[in-house]
Each structure stands twice: as C-alpha cells, then as structure tokens.
Amino acid sequence: MPRDKRVENRTREMAMNLALFSLFLGVAIVFAIVPTIIGGGYGDEDCGDLLGNDVYKDRCPEAEAIIYAGVRLAVFEDPRMAASLLRLHFHDCFVNGCDASVLLDDNDNFVGEKTAAPNLNSLRGFEVIDAIKQDLEIVCPQTVSCADILAVAARDSVVVSGGPSWDVQMGRKDSFTASKSLANNNIPGPNSTVATLVSKFQNVNLSLKDMVALSGAHTMGKARCTTFTARLQGSTNPNGPDSSLEYVQSLQRLCSESDGNMLANLDLATPATFDNQYYLNLLSGEGLLLSDQNLATGDDQTRELVETYAQDPSAFFEDFKDSMVKMGSLGAVTTMNGEIRRDCRSVN
Numbered sequence: 315m316p317r318d319k320r321v322e323n324r325t326r327e328m329a330m331n332l333a334l335f336s337l338f339l340g341v342a343i344v345f346a347i348v349p350t351i352i353g354g355g356y357g358d359e360d361c362g363d364l365l366g367n368d369v370y371k372d373r374c375p376e377a378e379a380i381i382y383a384g385v386r387l388a389v390f391e392d393p394r395m396a397a398s399l400l401r402l403h404f405h406d407c408f409v410n411g412c413d414a415s416v417l418l419d420d421n422d423n424f425v426g427e428k429t430a431a432p433n434l435n436s437l438r439g440f441e442v443i444d445a446i447k448q449d450l451e452i453v454c455p456q457t458v459s460c461a462d463i464l465a466v467a468a469r470d471s472v473v474v475s476g477g478p479s480w481d482v483q484m485g486r487k488d489s490f491t492a493s494k495s496l497a498n499n500n501i502p503g504p505n506s507t508v509a510t511l512v513s514k515f516q517n518v519n520l521s522l523k524d525m526v527a528l529s530g531a532h533t534m535g536k537a538r539c540t541t542f543t544a545r546l547q548g549s550t551n552p553n554g555p556d557s558s559l560e561y562v563q564s565l566q567r568l569c570s571e572s573d574g575n576m577l578a579n580l581d582l583a584t585p586a587t588f589d590n591q592y593y594l595n596l597l598s599g600e601g602l603l604l605s606d607q608n609l610a611t612g613d614d615q616t617r618e619l620v621e622t623y624a625q626d627p628s629a630f631f632e633d634f635k636d637s638m639v640k641m642g643s644l645g646a647v648t649t650m651n652g653e654i655r656r657d658c659r660s661v662n
C-alpha cells in the first residue's frame with residue numbers, strides 16, 4: 315500500500331478512536347453526574363433514587379452513634395422525650411416531606427410551623443435536636459442534615475423504648491422554607507373520622523394500613539385535655555357504648571381540674587414502652603383520642619388491622635417499621651432545593 319494511503323488510514327483510525335473515547339467519556343460523565351444531581355450525591359437504594367444506606371459511612375462514620383447517644387441521654391433525663399422525638403419526625407414529614415421544615419424558627423420571609431395549631435404548645439424536643447446537631451457539627455461540620463437527624467432520632471426513640479429497630483435511609487436535605495398553613499392543613503386532628511384520617515394519609519401517599527400501623531406510635535407519650543374533650547362524653551359508637559365507663563370517668567376527673575393543659579397518657583397501661591398495648595386499649599374502649607378510638611369502632615378495615623396488631627405484636631412491629639421507612643422517604647429534598655443546615659433552626 316502506498317505511504318500516503320497508509321497515513322490516511324492511520325489518521326482515520328485515530329479519529330475513530332478519539333470519537334469512541336469522547337463518546338465513552340461523555341457516557342461516563344452522564345452516569346457520574348446525573349445521580350449526583352438527582353440524589354444529592356448519595357446512594358440510591360430502595361427509597362426512590364434519593365435516599366440510601368451508609369450515606370455517612372465515609373464522611374461521618376460517627377453520625378448514628380452521636381445521634382443515638384443524644385437520644386439516650388435525653389430520654390434518660392425525661393422519659394417522655396422518646397415519644398416527643400418520634401412525633402417530631404411525623405410532623406416534619408407530613409409538611410412538604412421530611413426536610414426539617416418543622417425545626418425552622420420564624421424569620422422575615424416566613425412564619426414557621428411551630429405556631430401551627432397541631433404544634434403550638436405541643437411539639438417538644440427541639441432542644442434535644444439542637445444539642446445533637448451541635449455535637450455533630452464539632453465532629454463533621456455541615457455534613458449531616460437536620461432532616462436525617464430527625465429520622466434517626468425517631469428510630470432510636472422507638473429502640474430505647476423497647477420497640478423494633480430498622481435501617482434508616484439517609485441523604486435528606488434541609489429545606490429553605492417552612493409552611494404554617496400546610497402544617498395546619500396536612501396534620502390530622504384528634505377528632506378525625508376514619509375517612510378523614512385515610513384521606514390525610516393518602517394525600518402523602520400513605521395507605522390505610524400505614525395509617526393504622528403508624529398510629530401505634532400512640533403506645534407512648536401524652537396528650538393534653540384539650541385534645542380529647544370529645545372522649546369525656548363517653549360513647550363514640552352510634553350503636554351503643556364502646557368505652558370503659560371507669561376510663562371515661564377518670565379522664566373527666568383529670569380534665570375538670572385543669573385549663574385544658576393537663577396531660578393523660580396515650581397508652582394508659584404501658585405509657586413509656588413501645589409495644590402493641592395501644593391496640594389492646596382500643597379494643598377495650600380505652601383509646602385516648604377520638605381519632606384513635608375510631609380505628610376500632612368507625613370502620614371494618616381499620617378494626618380488622620387493630621385486631622391483628624392486638625393479637626400479634628410482631629405483625630405490628632413489622633408493619634410499623636415498613637411504614638416508618640415509607641413515611642421517612644416522603645418528598646426527600648434534592649441538592650437542587652435543599653441544603654445541610656449548620657443550625658437546625660435557621661437556613662444557612
């Protein structure tokens with residue numbers, strides 16, 4: 315073959331190789347960058363593309379141990395705190411997803427969620443989250459989101475109270491804003507019918523079964539008299555009495571002496587233990603909130619689940635874990651619209 319021809323062939327071959335290499339590089343970049351944009355650079359197991367396991371394994375391996383230590387200390391000092399931290403995560407997730415919006419104080423741009431009706435004079439645990447965040451900022455600055463702290467603290471609260479454990483998916487980002495009106499709208503009230511409860515959960519893609527399982531969180535903690543005045547009347551069942559008279563009378567006595575802020579245990583039998591006692595209480599007419607008692611009396615489907623969980627604690631634990639993971643993945647905020655706050659009470 316003439317030399318000119320050989321040079322021409324060689325040049326063509328090199329051009330092809332270069333084109334192939336560029337194509338390969340392009341594909342590699344797309345594969346590397348797209349998950350980072352979508353998932354904030356985190357793993358992508360299970361919960362859509364956004365959350366993953368082992369997210370802090372390299373960047374903050376101590377994260378979960380620090381959170382666990384903070385929860386343990388707080389619950390040791392105040393046993394009710396386990397319930398309060400569990401509820402904090404729920405109230406976070408139901409408003410624009412689990413993005414720590416619930417932790418933001420009011421500022422010039424918005425009124426936060428802390429003064430919304432379901433939260434005012436009611437939500438607790440903000441100082442515990444602040445203390446955990448401060449510890450984390452010392453060890454791994456601006457690495458662990460406040461929303462992830464809430465999710466892990468909720469799990470740990472269940473664990474230290476004797477309940478099940480599960481892997482918490484992480485990689486949530488913290489929001490830039492909060493919504494008082496959505497907090498008022500999305501979080502169900504204590505006099506809700508089953509239909510209302512189902513629709514409020516369906517609004518955030520959680521099922522009737524998720525609702526009944528997650529309501530089992532009321533196996534811990536307390537409620538104010540203002541939230542269960544409907545129960546002081548006794549019967550919630552149009553077909554006849556459904557509540558233990560003795561129970562209703564004891565609540566009447568408690569609340570008659572107060573300004574509405576007196577507290578009763580949500581689970582009258584084992585108030586500081588995470589177990590299935592809540593469902594047994596519902597079956598004996600001793601659910602504290604009307605919305606709780608309605609699960610046993612207001613609907614056949616919810617009643618069936620209440621009976622299952624009352625008979626089988628491990629069925630309750632399994633479903634509770636699954637539903638917590640589902641709730642914890644609500645609206646995970648991505649790099650595009652979230653950040654890792656330095657202080658959980660304010661945007662950076």
Ligand code: HEM
Nearest residue numbers: 397398401404436502503504528531535536537538541605
């Ligand atoms: C199904 C609809 C729900 C309604 C209507 C409801 C309503 C309430 C109300 C009214 C209180 C008492 C608040 C007060 O008196 O200050 C309360 C407490 C509590 N809620 Fe719920 N809740 C629901 C679901 C949930 C879920 C899904 C969770 C968690 C997964 C949860 C966890 C708790 C806990 C642990 C407490 C006690 C908090 C403490 O002692 O500080 N609740 N809830």
